[in-house]
Amino acid sequence: MGESEHGPSRPIIEVRNLRKEYPVGDEVVVALERVNLRIPKGQICCIFGESGSGKSTLLNQLAGMEKPTRGGVMIGGVPISRLEEHELAEFRQKHLGFVFQSYNLLPNLTAVENVAMPLMFRGVPKEQREAAARAMLRRVGLERRMKHFPYQMSGGQQQRVGIARAFVAKPQVVFADEPTGNLDSKTKTDVMEMMCSFARRLDQTIVLVSHDGNMASYADRIVTLLDGRIIDDTMND
Amino acid sequence: MRFDDILRLCAQNMFRRKSRTILTVLGVIVGCCSIVLMISLGAGVSEQNRAMLKQMGDLNIITVYRPGSDYGTASSTSTSSSGTGADGEVKLDDDAIAAIKNIPGVVGATGQMTIDYPLTVSTDNGRYYTTYVMIDAIDMAESATMGLELTQGESPKRADEVLVGQYFAYQFMDKYRPDGYNMRNQPYDAGDGQVTQCDNTGNCETVPADEAQKPFFDPLKSTITVTLGSTDGSSSGLAGSTGSGASGGSTGSTGSGDGASGSGASSANTFKFKPTGILKEDYNKGQATSTGMLLDITQVRAMLAKLDKSTALKSTSYTQAMVKVSDISQVPDVEQQIRDMGFGTMSYEQMRKDLEQQSRFIQLMLGGIGAVSLLVAAIGITNTMVMSVTERTREIGIMKALGCYVRDIRMMFLGEAGAIGFLGGMIGCVLSGVISLGLNLIVLGGFSWEHVRQAIMGGDDVTRLSVIPPWLFVFAILFSMAIGLISGFGPSNKAVRIPALDAIKNEQ
Numbered sequence: 172m173g174e175s176e177h178g179p180s181r182p183i184i185e186v187r188n189l190r191k192e193y194p195v196g197d198e199v200v201v202a203l204e205r206v207n208l209r210i211p212k213g214q215i216c217c218i219f220g221e222s223g224s225g226k227s228t229l230l231n232q233l234a235g236m237e238k239p240t241r242g243g244v245m246i247g248g249v250p251i252s253r254l255e256e257h258e259l260a261e262f263r264q265k266h267l268g269f270v271f272q273s274y275n276l277l278p279n280l281t282a283v284e285n286v287a288m289p290l291m292f293r294g295v296p297k298e299q300r301e302a303a304a305r306a307m308l309r310r311v312g313l314e315r316r317m318k319h320f321p322y323q324m325s326g327g328q329q330q331r332v333g334i335a336r337a338f339v340a341k342p343q344v345v346f347a348d349e350p351t352g353n354l355d356s357k358t359k360t361d362v363m364e365m366m367c368s369f370a371r372r373l374d375q376t377i378v379l380v381s382h383d384g385n386m387a388s389y390a391d392r393i394v395t396l397l398d399g400r401i402i403d404d405t406m407n408d
Numbered sequence: 409m410r411f412d413d414i415l416r417l418c419a420q421n422m423f424r425r426k427s428r429t430i431l432t433v434l435g436v437i438v439g440c441c442s443i444v445l446m447i448s449l450g451a452g453v454s455e456q457n458r459a460m461l462k463q464m465g466d467l468n469i470i471t472v473y474r475p476g477s478d479y480g481t482a483s484s485t486s487t488s489s490s491g492t493g494a495d496g497e498v499k500l501d502d503d504a505i506a507a508i509k510n511i512p513g514v515v516g517a518t519g520q521m522t523i524d525y526p527l528t529v530s531t532d533n534g535r536y537y538t539t540y541v542m543i544d545a546i547d548m549a550e551s552a553t554m555g556l557e558l559t560q561g562e563s564p565k566r567a568d569e570v571l572v573g574q575y576f577a578y579q580f581m582d583k584y585r586p587d588g589y590n591m592r593n594q595p596y597d598a599g600d601g602q603v604t605q606c607d608n609t610g611n612c613e614t615v616p617a618d619e620a621q622k623p624f625f626d627p628l629k630s631t632i633t634v635t636l637g638s639t640d641g642s643s644s645g646l647a648g649s650t651g652s653g654a655s656g657g658s659t660g661s662t663g664s665g666d667g668a669s670g671s672g673a674s675s676a677n678t679f680k681f682k683p684t685g686i687l688k689e690d691y692n693k694g695q696a697t698s699t700g701m702l703l704d705i706t707q708v709r710a711m712l713a714k715l716d717k718s719t720a721l722k723s724t725s726y727t728q729a730m731v732k733v734s735d736i737s738q739v740p741d742v743e744q745q746i747r748d749m750g751f752g753t754m755s756y757e758q759m760r761k762d763l764e765q766q767s768r769f770i771q772l773m774l775g776g777i778g779a780v781s782l783l784v785a786a787i788g789i790t791n792t793m794v795m796s797v798t799e800r801t802r803e804i805g806i807m808k809a810l811g812c813y814v815r816d817i818r819m820m821f822l823g824e825a826g827a828i829g830f831l832g833g834m835i836g837c838v839l840s841g842v843i844s845l846g847l848n849l850i851v852l853g854g855f856s857w858e859h860v861r862q863a864i865m866g867g868d869d870v871t872r873l874s875v876i877p878p879w880l881f882v883f884a885i886l887f888s889m890a891i892g893l894i895s896g897f898g899p900s901n902k903a904v905r906i907p908a909l910d911a912i913k914n915e916q
Contacts, residue, residue: 231909234809236809236907236908236909237907237909256814257813257814257815260808260811260812260813260814261811261813262811263809263810263811264810264811265811267811269809269810271806275802275806275809277803277806277807278803279420279421279424280420288807288810289810289811291409291410291413292409292807292810292811292812292813292816293811294409294410296410297412297413336810
């Protein structure tokens with residue numbers, strides 16, 4: 172799949188000349204500088220770097236959570252850095268999925284309700300969306316945990332709920348911010364394999380942020396950041 | 409997001425923090441209760457005022473006076489002294505009455521006359537007599553319209569038939585009994601079917617109405633002889649009546665026959681009447697309803713004509729008139745039109761207005777006190793919502809990151825605040841209804857289903873402390889809900905400003 176980067180099809184994610192500054196006290200810290208990145212559809216791309224390298228900032232930019240200081244991000248041809256709040260919400264509903272390091276499940280909702288949440292925001296009726304959610308939970312192996320609340324589940328189980336939630340709406344791109352950061356090594360492998368297999372099946376794109384070399388090995392491509400610049404961009408075999 | 413999903417999330421969030429929600433709702437309940445109860449107490453005051461006015465008189469009767477005469481002098485001015493009417497611009501005569509009747513909203517009008525000649529009234533061959541009888545006259549056709557009620561008998565139909573006051577017969581003295589024992593004690597209505605009687609030594613006792621002392625004679629079975637002009641020489645008047653040979657105290661048929669013959673008697677100042685009905689005492693309709701006699705205007709005119717032809721013919725104007733208006737709301741309008749005709753008027757309208765204004769002021773004041781506690785409740789709602797938003801910062805961020813619309817987040821928080829207000833309002837209304845019922849039951853004197861009905865529905869002679877009109881419940885619920893929404897507005901704005909990034913930044 173690595174070839175498609177140079178292929179004729181338009182990349183699903185296109186980052187052009189991105190710059191992001193943060194004011195810290197009187198000084199300005201440059202978190203990202205002249206970042207250019209094209210990620211083709213279906214690629215699993217890992218953004219790799221030490222903490223403070225700007226990898227999380229880049230993910231936030233890609234997902235449209237912050238406005239860039241300069242430059243822009245296009246996803247599927249849509250300039251998400253220039254969307255209004257309402258348009259951005261709609262875009263997220265339809266095209267983006269998220270997996271978080273700390274799972275970020277809503278504590279007062281059951282596993283099914285958590286997974287069904289993105290569909291609820293779209294206005295899908297309860298029966299329909301919960302049927303889809305149950306199907307997703309079965310796929311991540313949590314058929315016995317459907318009615319459980321997050322506090323009744325282990326970290327690995329919670330993250331699997333998180334993955335089910337990210338994929339339930341069949342998004343084009345899934346962003347994963349250190350998805351294995353809080354898990355033990357056995358669970359890490361399960362979670363990564365699960366995510367990758369989901370993505371491959373529907374030709375979905377995953378942008379993964381990690382500082383863990385082992386996890387990076389699941390990706391098709393590893394983009395290494397240091398001090399806000401891309402210093403390395405290699406394809407895995 | 410679908411509306412039912414927003415509501416479900418609201419309910420979930422409220423349920424999650426049960427005690428906090430309950431306490432906040434409690435604040436609204438107290439606020440709502442205090443507003444409803446305060447306003448209901450004010451409404452109670454105005455209901456009592458209305459009842460009081462009703463007792464004082466018919467609110468839709470206007471009394472009309474000749475121009476230039478005020479209330480005090482009007483009653484003492486003679487009907488026959490037409491000279492005083494002449495210097496006024498407008499005469500209160502039959503033409504004026506007819507004109508007043510044509511005013512839209514007027515359902516009836518009658519002139520009023522009073523005979524203020526010295527007179528003696530006697531019956532039963534002069535055995536029972538009195539010199540303290542007031543003889544009033546109105547247009548008998550209007551008596552029902554003016555609200556005159558009879559306790560017994562029926563309206564007069566013939567030229568010698570009249571009505572007498574409820575206690576008319578108690579005014580008479582028996583000439584065969586010694587001073588101090590020659591009168592029967594007049595009972596006074598003490599309510600609940602009881603009457604109070606006082607004897608001439610000043611001792612009073614309250615007895616059931618049917619045990620009260622009866623007068624010497626039954627007016628409905630007697631013929632009444634009126635002798636005009638006999639100031640203190642009662643003997644002359646009595647002689648006149650004896651001379652006519654009236655057999656008073658006999659049956660009605662013979663009595664009326666006597667009356668008919670009596671009216672044609674030789675003595676020009678003696679008149680015989682046959683009472684056909686006894687009026688219910690009502691001071692607003694004049695002394696005649698209590699202790700006097702009520703005649704038709706034509707009868708009085710005939711009497712005056714017989715007595716003194718020269719003045720009687722000129723006496724076409726009345727000292728005062730009564731005008732009945734169909735609806736109380738038309739009273740000011742009709743009153744103004746009568747004033748425009750040049751007459752003086754008197755009604756309870758001004759007093760009603762004053763009382764209404766006063767009770768509105770009381771209502772406003774009490775409502776204001778209630779509003780303060782609802783304001784406190786509003787602050788409570790805001791506090792709860794601010795805490796709720798702060799607690800859920802992370803959740804809001806997650807929802808935003810997953811593509812929840814800002815308007816849905818706002819709706820969620822507004823819905824929560826509105827629901828707190830609505831719940832508080834509902835429970836508050838139920839509670840204040842119960843408290844109001846309790847207050848009224850205490851005033852009415854204890855529990856009984858009849859009292860419960862009276863406490864809720866009210867009634868003509870029911871005194872209620874607290875009156876809750878149905879609109880007040882609707883208003884209170886809507887108002888509480890509005891307070892909730894307004895209180896939740898700031899916090900919900902705070903919630904929508906939380907960036908999606910916060911969800912991810914706030915690591916555990």
